[in-house]
Amino acid sequence: MSGPIRLALIGMGKIAHDQHVPAIAADADIVLTATVSRNGEGVAGVAHFRDIDDLIASGLEIDAVALCTPPQVRRAIAARAIAQGWHVFLEKPPGATLAEVAQLSAAADAAGISLFASWHSRYAPGVEPARAFLADAEIRSVTVTWREDIRVWHPGQGWILEAGGFGVFDPGINALSIVTRILPRPFFITDAELDFPSNCAAPIAARLRFADDLGLAISADFDFRQEGPQSWDIVVETDRGTLTLHDGGARLVLPDGSEPSHSAALHGEYSGLYRRFAEIVHARTSDVDIAPLRHVADAFLRGERLTVEPFIE
Numbered sequence: 001m002s003g004p005i006r007l008a009l010i011g012m013g014k015i016a017h018d019q020h021v022p023a024i025a026a027d028a029d030i031v032l033t034a035t036v037s038r039n040g041e042g043v044a045g046v047a048h049f050r051d052i053d054d055l056i057a058s059g060l061e062i063d064a065v066a067l068c069t070p071p072q073v074r075r076a077i078a079a080r081a082i083a084q085g086w087h088v089f090l091e092k093p094p095g096a097t098l099a100e101v102a103q104l105s106a107a108a109d110a111a112g113i114s115l116f117a118s119w120h121s122r123y124a125p126g127v128e129p130a131r132a133f134l135a136d137a138e139i140r141s142v143t144v145t146w147r148e149d150i151r152v153w154h155p156g157q158g159w160i161l162e163a164g165g166f167g168v169f170d171p172g173i174n175a176l177s178i179v180t181r182i183l184p185r186p187f188f189i190t191d192a193e194l195d196f197p198s199n200c201a202a203p204i205a206a207r208l209r210f211a212d213d214l215g216l217a218i219s220a221d222f223d224f225r226q227e228g229p230q231s232w233d234i235v236v237e238t239d240r241g242t243l244t245l246h247d248g249g250a251r252l253v254l255p256d257g258s259e260p261s262h263s264a265a266l267h268g269e270y271s272g273l274y275r276r277f278a279e280i281v282h283a284r285t286s287d288v289d290i291a292p293l294r295h296v297a298d299a300f301l302r303g304e305r306l307t308v309e310p311f312i313e
């Protein structure tokens with residue numbers, strides 16, 4: 001590809017406007033060529049289409065799409081894009097099921113295009129320094145606390161508590177994307193409890209326990225009903241003291257009290273994602289790590305399902 005990557009942004013909701021549009025505007029290697037949304041607003045000066053079929057019919061030259069729709073509808077749009085020979089950037093989670101992501105991955109390989117299963121939290125500034133610190137530490141325990149107020153952060157997003165919307169795993173999978181990146185060994189779920197409101201098809205809270213081959217205990221507390229102070233924290237006890245990642249990975253505190261990274265939540269994550277996407281498009285490779293999604297699927301397989309009071313937004 002000679003010039004910049006001509007990209008269409010699909011699903012013009014919160015994350016598309018808040019993060020994708022500014023990150024693309026700041027990236028000289030990517031140009032926003034079209035937006036696609038049934039009801040959402042486009043971007044001034046950029047061609048806007050109602051759905052991917054209208055975009056295809058327009059004949060506009062596109063190299064890549066970034067899909068910012070809810071997970072339930074992402075596979076079908078991604079499959080249409082791959083069939084056009086367009087590179088595909090998937091918002092997290094990369095799909096509503098493991099099988100559909102495997103199928104998209106195979107289709108992308110067969111078409112010779114790049115598929116990117118993005119995990120924005122892995123691009124938080126504290127994550128790579130935490131990984132480096134933990135690479136040669138003896139890890140004794142990991143405690144994840146991801147408690148946020150669904151009414152504050154997801155107003156009007158009814159899809160989250162519908163089947164395939166992930167419920168509290170919509171934010172929780174961000175924590176799992178970090179933990180799977182910073183820990184030096186793979187781990188697996190041992191037991192879990194998932195709280196389903198009596199009127200919802202997805203969990204509003206979950207408590208998970210994991211272990212690895214060496215018996216490391218990892219626990220996670222995800223809750224969408226948190227009012228007051230919000231928590232997106234990962235605490236790792238090691239033989240060298242306590243490492244803490246706060247604010248979804250934006251702020252890292254090492255055992256000696258130093259803070260190698262301290263920035264606002266989400267700051268720089270999407271520019272990092274688009275740098276990575278451009279890199280794999282130019283290299284004609286894909287980047288599809290399903291480990292965080294697999295842990296969520298395992299929580300549904302292994303967890304006990306509890307019914308709790310109905311959720312009314």
Ligand code: NAP
Binds near residue numbers: 012014015036040120
């Ligand atoms: P959102 O505000 O509800 O936006 C989703 C957009 O997708 C909507 O504007 C909608 O546009 C489109 N859409 C909805 N239902 C659709 C359907 N059935 N078919 C086709 N398009 C549909 O959600 P969001 O917060 O941006 O989240 C979208 C994705 O980004 C999720 O996977 C989420 O996990 C991820 N994400 C969100 C955040 C965040 O802070 N909100 C952060 C990181 C990642 P139209 O109705 O106009 O087509």
